[in-house]
Amino acid sequence: MKKPEQELAEIRSMMERSTRFLSLSGLAGILAGIYALAGASLAWYWIYFPSSEYASGTESISTADLRINLLVVALVVLGLAVGSAYFLSQNKSQRKSQQFRSPASKRFLLALFIPVIAGGLFSFALIHQSAYQMIAPATLIFYGLGLINASHFTLGEIKNLGIGQLILGIIAAFFPEFGLICWALGFGVLHVIYGSLMYFKYDR
Amino acid sequence: MKGTYDKAFENVVRLRVMSILMVNEEYDFNSFKEVLEVTDGNLASHLKNLEKQEYISVNKSFVGRKPMTNYSATENGRKAFQNHLEFLENLIKENR
Numbered sequence: 001m002k003k004p005e006q007e008l009a010e011i012r013s014m015m016e017r018s019t020r021f022l023s024l025s026g027l028a029g030i031l032a033g034i035y036a037l038a039g040a041s042l043a044w045y046w047i048y049f050p051s052s053e054y055a056s057g058t059e060s061i062s063t064a065d066l067r068i069n070l071l072v073v074a075l076v077v078l079g080l081a082v083g084s085a086y087f088l089s090q091n092k093s094q095r096k097s098q099q100f101r102s103p104a105s106k107r108f109l110l111a112l113f114i115p116v117i118a119g120g121l122f123s124f125a126l127i128h129q130s131a132y133q134m135i136a137p138a139t140l141i142f143y144g145l146g147l148i149n150a151s152h153f154t155l156g157e158i159k160n161l162g163i164g165q166l167i168l169g170i171i172a173a174f175f176p177e178f179g180l181i182c183w184a185l186g187f188g189v190l191h192v193i194y195g196s197l198m199y200f201k202y203d204r
Numbered sequence: 205m206k207g208t209y210d211k212a213f214e215n216v217v218r219l220r221v222m223s224i225l226m227v228n229e230e231y232d233f234n235s236f237k238e239v240l241e242v243t244d245g246n247l248a249s250h251l252k253n254l255e256k257q258e259y260i261s262v263n264k265s266f267v268g269r270k271p272m273t274n275y276s277a278t279e280n281g282r283k284a285f286q287n288h289l290e291f292l293e294n295l296i297k298e299n300r
Contacts, residue, residue, distance in 0.1 A: 019228060103228065
């Protein structure tokens with residue numbers, strides 16, 4: 001018989017490996033943050049520049065051109081972020097010889113994307129209702145909930161990242177004039193911070 | 205001493221299989237194979253062994269045309285595993 005300590009360690013590692021998706025790339029988080037900051041800067045430039053006359057950010061989004069531009073930027077940022085996360089995580093799982101497609105990764109994706117897709121559809125409803133000032137808070141809150149939900153199935157840091165997004169989302173809901181700033185802090189700065197933390201802790 | 209050392213978990217593959225089934229409602233054959241990095245025959249014989257002792261139950265189905273074999277832990281299996289864990293924990297405590 002092996003040493004009991006070894007045997008317990010063995011059991012623990014099997015439980016972790018079979019339930020958690022451990023290949024999530026920290027670098028992808030950093031990149032997602034950078035894309036978000038670039039997108040938010042562009043949006044800020046379009047909405048608020050040159051004057052801060054429309055500080056609440058609602059009236060100025062009423063032109064259809066601007067709305068389409070903002071939507072395109074948002075979708076490009078989303079596409080780049082998801083794409084980077086997919087490729088870099090696949091890469092990491094190969095490097096660490098872990099599985100990329102496993103029951104654990106499926107569970108992780110499902111836990112994350114059910115709230116996130118619901119949030120996306122909800123945001124389209126907000127556009128439809130012309131409640132533009134609520135889009136930033138809604139995306140932050142749904143994404144935060146998705147992360148907290150998914151944190152059981154991946155690296156634990158994700159939970160704090162989710163709580164951060166949630167807090168920023170609620171602040172943005174009460175103070176819509178800070179909506180874009182909160183969005184940039186959440187999707188941009190927090191992603192970069194947590195991405196770097198995870199990169200230094202797990203990726204290398 | 206509390207807990208019992210269970211011969212069924214003496215083998216490392218069976219111990220790993222049971223560890224996985226304690227935290228996953230269901231787990232399929234191919235996923236086991238990938239996580240455990242064992243051959244088909246080896247895995248099948250250990251699964252059969254656990255099944256015979258009624259520690260795990262088997263559920264065969266089809267996904268499209270592919271057969272899919274899912275395993276889950278039975279009430280007996282969970283208890284046996286808990287006892288085994290308790291035994292190991294006590295062993296550690298006593299040797300301290």
